Amino acid sequence: MQKFIIMGGNRLSGEITLQGSKNSSLPIMAAALLAEGECVLKSCPLLTDVYSASRILNCLGCRCRLSSGNAIIDASDVSAFEIPKELMREMRSSIMFMGAILGRMGECIISIPGGCELGPRPIDMHLAALKKMGVDISDNGGIIHCRIPSGRANGAKISLSFPSVGTTENIILCAVTAEGETIINNAAREPEICDLCRFLRACGAEIKGDGESRIIINGVKKLHGCEYTIMPDRIAGATYLAMTAATGGEMILKNACIAEMEPFISVFEQTGCGIYAADNKIYIRKGARLRAIKDRIRTMPHPGFPTDAQAVLMSALIKADGTSVFEENIFDCRYRHTDALIKMGADIQVMGKIAVIRGVKKLHGADIEATDLRGGAAMAVAALSAEGTTHLGNISHIDRGYEKFENIVSSLGGRIQRE
Ligand code: EPU
DSSP states (O other), X not given: OOOEEEEOOOOOEEEEEOOBOHHHHHXXXXXGGGBSSEEEEETOOOOHHHHHHHHHHHHTXXXXXXXXXXXXXXXXXXXXXXXXXXHHHTOGGGGHHHHHHHHHHSEEEEEOOOOOOSSOOOOHHHHHHHXXXXXXXXXXXXXXXXXXTTSSOBOOEEEOSSOOXXXXXXXXXXXXXXXXXXXXXXXXXXXXXXXXXXXXXXXXXXXXXXXXXXXXXXXOSOBOOOEEEOOBOHHHHHHHHHHHHHTTOXXXXXXXXXXXXXXXXXXXXXXXXXXXXXXXXXXXXOOSOOBOOSSOEEBOSTTSBOGGGHHHHHHHHTTSBSEEEEEOOSOTTOOTTHHHHXXXXXXXXXXXXXXXXXXXXXXXXXXXXOOSHHHHHHHHHHHHTSBSEEEEEOTHHHHTTOTTHHHHHHHTTOEEEEO
């Protein structure tokens, strides 16, 4: 198992270009299955989750090639509708293929997806929504067989009890080639949903209302290929801002999605950082000690503060002046990184969905293990601002979401080595 050796204490400084979004790329790769023709996805990050999606596409009979930031997918000859258990287990986003395979083939066989352990992550909402669209579903010891008797799903009016990102994406993927109109009420409004819809429209789909709570999809018979550029990764962006703030550094983040990163810009302003955004660039600078955030940081569905940036922001606030309070409202178990941060000298108290961070003067290096993707990135942020050396194990979690992580950190002057 690989690990990072991080020697903390250097102020990060320089400029970097933000990678394409993981959480856009994965559903868009699944969506390419619906297109009868070649799709060229530009700015697709090379990550282990993207390699997993590519393996799924190839095993379904598509041709998927990944090279220098592009994914080229030709789904003209899709021939299979079953995803083997081992591939399903590699990541949570394997579930996105359910809606897409159904939309293309009318039948699919899948099993429970893997992914970060953040508490229970059921797929009940996905299944209930697809049933409403005329999909027959049977579960035989964890093997889920979905079949549309007529071969083509029907449009439906679906009201979600919670704006689940994955469920919204799966409904869209099944609905774009369904018969008639589908309306999703209380849909997720995350920017990655809009990115998926922009891609699908470029392939000929008819979708309105993405980015709002009510999405309307008019099913079309076929989709065609297209060339599309994936949006920048706002969570990776938040991670590099957090790293720079935590080390008292200075950075220009290029290829930033400023509007989508607004929640982070305002939070880092409150910590006393100089932060300016214009022309797809964000500049951040912090010399003296950060200030704690006065208001409770509540993770919420978009446009609220994203749960995916909770851990990295927490790491930036460990040495802030004063007390910051987090409230995690999306996942039941998303403070698993805090034990490692405490081992490094942080003063953090977790009580259910609340975490209280009392600023300390310094952190020290430690032997720690990444618990999940964003938790692992948060540990790296803390390690870069700590005195001494940190051995951070289990970094396969980080490789799932950050492209060339150590190269980027090194280019900013951080001392990090993969071993
Ligand atoms: N939920 C259910 N039943 C369902 C689906 C979801 O109870 O059928 C619950 C979940 O258990 C969770 C909540 O609803 O408590 C939110 O889940 P959601 O479906 O919105 O999340 P997701 O689609 O599984 C995506 C991102 C996550 C991100 C969340 C929330 C991808 C590949 N994953 O997950 O990203 O945290 O939305 O914004 O897009 C990450 O990148 O590190 C990551 C975990």
